[in-house]
Amino acid sequence: MKEFESETFNSAGSLKIPPPLEHHSDPIRKLMVHKRQTNAAVGGLMPLISYGLYFMWGIYALFSPNRWNSTIERYHLWHATVAFFIGSKFGFFFGYYMVGRFRKIVIYAAVNTLMIISGALLIPNWTCIAAAIVSRYLGGIGLGIASLTLLVHLPEVATKDIRGAVVATISVIIAASLLSAGSLHSAEMTKVDSNIDQIFGGLIVLYAAMGLVFLMCFTMESPVFLIMNNQEQLALSSMMRLRLETHETWELRRDFHELKAYINDEKCLETVRHNDKGILSFCKILSLRLLYVLSTSFFMTAYFFHFTESISTEYGPASFLLSRLIAELLALYLIERFGRKKLLSISCTVCGFIMISAGFLTLDGEMDLVKNICAGILAIVYQTFIGLGLSPVSTVYVSEWFSVKRKRVSIMVILIAENILQSILVFPAGYAINLSMLFFSTALIQISSGYIFNIILPETKGLSLRECLHALK
Numbered sequence: 001m002k003e004f005e006s007e008t009f010n011s012a013g014s015l016k017i018p019p020p021l022e023h024h025s026d027p028i029r030k031l032m033v034h035k036r037q038t039n040a041a042v043g044g045l046m047p048l049i050s051y052g053l054y055f056m057w058g059i060y061a062l063f064s065p066n067r068w069n070s071t072i073e074r075y076h077l078w079h080a081t082v083a084f085f086i087g088s089k090f091g092f093f094f095g096y097y098m099v100g101r102f103r104k105i106v107i108y109a110a111v112n113t114l115m116i117i118s119g120a121l122l123i124p125n126w127t128c129i130a131a132a133i134v135s136r137y138l139g140g141i142g143l144g145i146a147s148l149t150l151l152v153h154l155p156e157v158a159t160k161d162i163r164g165a166v167v168a169t170i171s172v173i174i175a176a177s178l179l180s181a182g183s184l185h186s187a188e189m190t191k192v193d194s195n196i197d198q199i200f201g202g203l204i205v206l207y208a209a210m211g212l213v214f215l216m217c218f219t220m221e222s223p224v225f226l227i228m229n230n231q232e233q234l235a236l237s238s239m240m241r242l243r244l245e246t247h248e249t250w251e252l253r254r255d256f257h258e259l260k261a262y263i264n265d266e267k268c269l270e271t272v273r274h275n276d277k278g279i280l281s282f283c284k285i286l287s288l289r290l291l292y293v294l295s296t297s298f299f300m301t302a303y304f305f306h307f308t309e310s311i312s313t314e315y316g317p318a319s320f321l322l323s324r325l326i327a328e329l330l331a332l333y334l335i336e337r338f339g340r341k342k343l344l345s346i347s348c349t350v351c352g353f354i355m356i357s358a359g360f361l362t363l364d365g366e367m368d369l370v371k372n373i374c375a376g377i378l379a380i381v382y383q384t385f386i387g388l389g390l391s392p393v394s395t396v397y398v399s400e401w402f403s404v405k406r407k408r409v410s411i412m413v414i415l416i417a418e419n420i421l422q423s424i425l426v427f428p429a430g431y432a433i434n435l436s437m438l439f440f441s442t443a444l445i446q447i448s449s450g451y452i453f454n455i456i457l458p459e460t461k462g463l464s465l466r467e468c469l470h471a472l473k
Contacts, residue, residue, distance in 0.1 A: 030161075044149055045150065052179070061080055080132050087138065092148050094145050110145070111149075118204060121201070122135050148412060160255070180203075239256060290418055291445065323387070324387040354385070355440070356443045400463075
């Protein structure tokens, strides 16, 4: 390590002038590095594909004709729907405990095992809904653990020039899961004897089984975790593999030292605490994530589904969710090209004006076919801009904002808070509410939030994790 530091830093402790970067302008290599760094967490990303299945099952159980409606009390259907969100809260807590103590391959193996059990419980043709409730609790726990672990793991394995794109893969996976589950929901809801429980259960088992296979082949431990456990040589080797390097480059050594400083720089952490006691920074990210939950809530999605079904019962919801996925994929490039703040500001502003338009459409309380079709088109555009900015940017900010010592607990509290809000927002979907007021109030929140966040959030594009902490000053 002495030799490493002498090659990287001069006698005054400053970085030496670097040699020309070997691969800086090679887009193909950058794409391959992105793939390698994303694959490092594939064991956690695979079960995340099941998120949409659990989400859409709730919409199916509550609002679509199904075998449960005539035989099960409404209370049990609500319980089954909310069970997933309740289970997620426990998952976040377990994830907080596990991330600091176990290697990621162990955590992802446990998650995929839970998901297999959860999916298997849905496959038999049960006459009571108890199995579905247990399944959704287990699925929530598994996805809760995976979500927190991914938000810690991915930014630590990613290089700073593509960290946003690597972490935003989480949003892409969620959008893809919603699209596949939404398409299945639209296809199955038209059938008299739908076996959607068995289909969803089988897919959950399939995704988790694939996750178990892939994690054995591709999972790589975070260099931060290895350094914190006094395995610096393994950490350096891990960084070389993550960057597709065959030897130790100057850039690699510099970033390795940055990670060590990120872990050990108590002066930086104390400065952050002194400036805002840590609370203000936390509240900024919490507010951003709650805005995301409000903008993509359960009842909002249910109404958008209804609107897009007016365009086409079979293909309307699919187009609504396909637009989100395409935008999320585009954001992988834009988030590193234009930065986080610009995408977030555009996304919030456009979504706000779309909500205003939807509010005027529903102002008189009467929705005919033409108005429903117009609202469906607005819903498609709305989801496009959610996927273009608010969804990926809020995910990236959560992952790179906090110090090592506070990251796990901060992310856990944020995820629990947004999950509680999501759980609460399940219930308005079952009641008649004033749609125009809902849309107008959401628009006001989105437009004002976009302006405020553009002022208070720092731009973290191209910054190391340690530099992100300094950006909080």
